[in-house]
Amino acid sequence: xxxxKNIILRxxxxxxxxxxxxxxxxxxxxxxxxxxNIKNEKILGIGxxxxxxxxxxxxxxxxxxxxxxxxxxxxxxxxxxxPNANFIDCAIEEDVLPLANNSINRIILVHYLxxxxxxxxxxxxxxRILSPGGKLLIIVPNKFSILSYVEKDFFKTCKSFSxxxxxxxxxxxxxxxxHTSSALFGVPNFYSTLLPFHxxxxxxxxxxxxxxxxxxxxxxxKLMYISKRNLANNSKKxxxxxxxxxxxxxxxxxx
Numbered sequence: 578x579x580x581x582k583n584i585i586l587r588x589x590x591x592x593x594x595x596x597x598x599x600x601x602x603x604x605x606x607x608x609x610x611x612x613x614n615i616k617n618e619k620i621l622g623i624g625x626x627x628x629x630x631x632x633x634x635x636x637x638x639x640x641x642x643x644x645x646x647x648x649x650x651x652x653x654x655x656x657x658x659x660p661n662a663n664f665i666d667c668a669i670e671e672d673v674l675p676l677a678n679n680s681i682n683r684i685i686l687v688h689y690l691x692x693x694x695x696x697x698x699x700x701x702x703x704x705r706i707l708s709p710g711g712k713l714l715i716i717v718p719n720k721f722s723i724l725s726y727v728e729k730d731f732f733k734t735c736k737s738f739s740x741x742x743x744x745x746x747x748x749x750x751x752x753x754x755x756h757t758s759s760a761l762f763g764v765p766n767f768y769s770t771l772l773p774f775h776x777x778x779x780x781x782x783x784x785x786x787x788x789x790x791x792x793x794x795x796x797x798x799k800l801m802y803i804s805k806r807n808l809a810n811n812s813k814k815x816x817x818x819x820x821x822x823x824x825x826x827x828x829x830x831x832x
Contacts, residue, residue: 584692585642588625600761604716604792605632607760608685611714611796618682621706623669623699624689630664631656638662639676641669643689672698676706685714691735700750707799713752714796715743719759722791743795752797759790 591597608629616635627640630653640653652666667675671693684703693699703713718737738746740757747754 584688585625588688592628601628603760604687605629607758607792607794608632608714608716610758611756611794612683612712615683619680620683620685621676621681622685622687623674623703624687626685626687627653627656627666629685629687634659634662634664637664639665639667639681641667641674643669643671671695672702674702674706678705679708679711681706681711682708683712683714685716687716690715690717691737696746697750700746704751704799709799709801711799712796713747713799714794715747716792716794717743719790719793722761722789738793740793740795743793747795747797751800753800754795754797756796758794759792760794761791762789 592601609632612633615633617637619637619639620630620633621639621641622630623641623643625642627642630638630640634657638653642652653664654666657664669675672695684707686703689699690696707713718735720737720739720742722737744754
């Protein structure tokens, strides 16, 4: 990854402010709709994830960061004070994750794909270390969100994704999308004015503006095998739904 130091400092500065804290609360709530009451599993976070992994202390958690590994920012050590918590901080390269095959139950990617220089290599490694049937949760900026147009300062240095792009990315790397959601429906520049109504804005967005939130969240399951013919067919089809992605025919075609 390029400009790791700038990325980590930028994210740290963002999350230390009022807007960042409000975004953190929204994203944490969105994550909890996917993963809740999880215990005794091995969870890996890749990217700027330590701030979110601290919510899973009943599990073995690993925070893997490609961002400026000689800094003490973006580490679980910053957030966890429980002496009995089982956690590891580590630095990684995109093409080599220092973990055994099929060794992780759940992986979450936050603030990573939008800065990645080689998503293909990363996804191959994610598939390798995730256990059969394991869960992958990706959180990325939404290409069709209002934030991608009005928040140029925040989005100008990173990529954004559409639902279809994420769907194809996952199928192309042997994952089947199972659940999608969105978060951040308010405009950060106006948070000081809209702060009292923030919960109302988020709840309304979840019900009626789901494809247009600032962030997309997509969960998928690791596949052990899918034929090339069906992969080619499935990767071009998607339906946005609050519970699943894909048609019944798509699911039946998976072998």
